[in-house]
Amino acid sequence: MRLDYLTIFPEFFDVLGISLLGKAVDNGIVDIHAHDLRTWTHDRHRTVDDTPCGGGAGMVMKPDPWGEAFDDLLGADPDPSVHVVIPTPSGTPFRQDDAAQLSHADRIVFCCGRYEGIDHRVIDYASEHWSVHELSLGDYVLNGGEVAALAMTEAIVRLVPGVLGNPESLSEESYSQDQEGLLEYPVYTRPASWRGWDVPEVLMSGHHGHIAQWRREQSRELTRRRRPDLLTDE
Numbered sequence: 001m002r003l004d005y006l007t008i009f010p011e012f013f014d015v016l017g018i019s020l021l022g023k024a025v026d027n028g029i030v031d032i033h034a035h036d037l038r039t040w041t042h043d044r045h046r047t048v049d050d051t052p053c054g055g056g057a058g059m060v061m062k063p064d065p066w067g068e069a070f071d072d073l074l075g076a077d078p079d080p081s082v083h084v085v086i087p088t089p090s091g092t093p094f095r096q097d098d099a100a101q102l103s104h105a106d107r108i109v110f111c112c113g114r115y116e117g118i119d120h121r122v123i124d125y126a127s128e129h130w131s132v133h134e135l136s137l138g139d140y141v142l143n144g145g146e147v148a149a150l151a152m153t154e155a156i157v158r159l160v161p162g163v164l165g166n167p168e169s170l171s172e173e174s175y176s177q178d179q180e181g182l183l184e185y186p187v188y189t190r191p192a193s194w195r196g197w198d199v200p201e202v203l204m205s206g207h208h209g210h211i212a213q214w215r216r217e218q219s220r221e222l223t224r225r226r227r228p229d230l231l232t233d234e
């Protein structure tokens with residue numbers, strides 16, 4: 001899987017060389033390239049923004065640098081197997097299903113905007129050539145797309161075979177299909193008693209059936225309290 005990031009702050013993506021994703025890069029499972037969008041500017045000030053047509057506050061990212069970056073990175077031939085992910089506050093919510101689908105992609109280009117956003121013609125042009133996903137990390141406002149791209153990257157790449165040491169752990173996570181899309185149950189480790197708090201007895205019983213039942217009940221109760229929207233049968 002090749003991941004490209006178009007951004008005016010490429011240093012944001014230096015962290016992808018650390019930990020699990022770093023190992024995936026070292027193992028050749030993932031190939032990461034961060035690009036400074038100003039590479040595709042031609043004026044002395046390396047300008048990437050301009051005033052919004054129709055007025056309004058702030059600045060909008062000019063289309064030209066993006067178009068020239070697309071030309072260099074992707075060429076002009078349409079290829080629906082290339083996924084262009086555009087983090088945006090107006091995007092559809094990024095969910096585990098999106099991460100799962102994108103984990104099968106061979107190529108993902110993240111377009112990280114700043115200012116008030118990217119000239120919409122960039123999205124229109126990209127949509128004619130590649131598979132475009134306008135996605136939002138959540139219902140809050142960030143200053144740009146980089147942090148969202150990092151979070152989406154981790155959610156996607158950890159699902160790629162060979163990246164996680166123990167793929168079985170994926171099936172027991174919140175939002176996973178094996179968990180019926182419910183929140184994950186509380187987890188514990190040693191010691192059995194810590195500062196007056198004990199590990200639930202059932203988890204120390206060695207009775208796998210009772211443990212599985214307790215975990216299912218915990219998941220449903222936690223989901224009922226915190227995320228009733230995830231419950232389908234109530």
Ligand SMILES: N#Cc1c(-c2ccc3ccn(Cc4ccncc4)c3c2)n[nH]c1N
Binds near residue numbers: 113137139
């Ligand atoms: N994904 C995602 C996001 C963003 C986001 C993403 C890309 C850009 C580019 C520019 N901005 C700043 C901005 C633009 C317009 N309105 C408000 C702020 C961004 C925010 N904010 N919140 C999220 N969940």
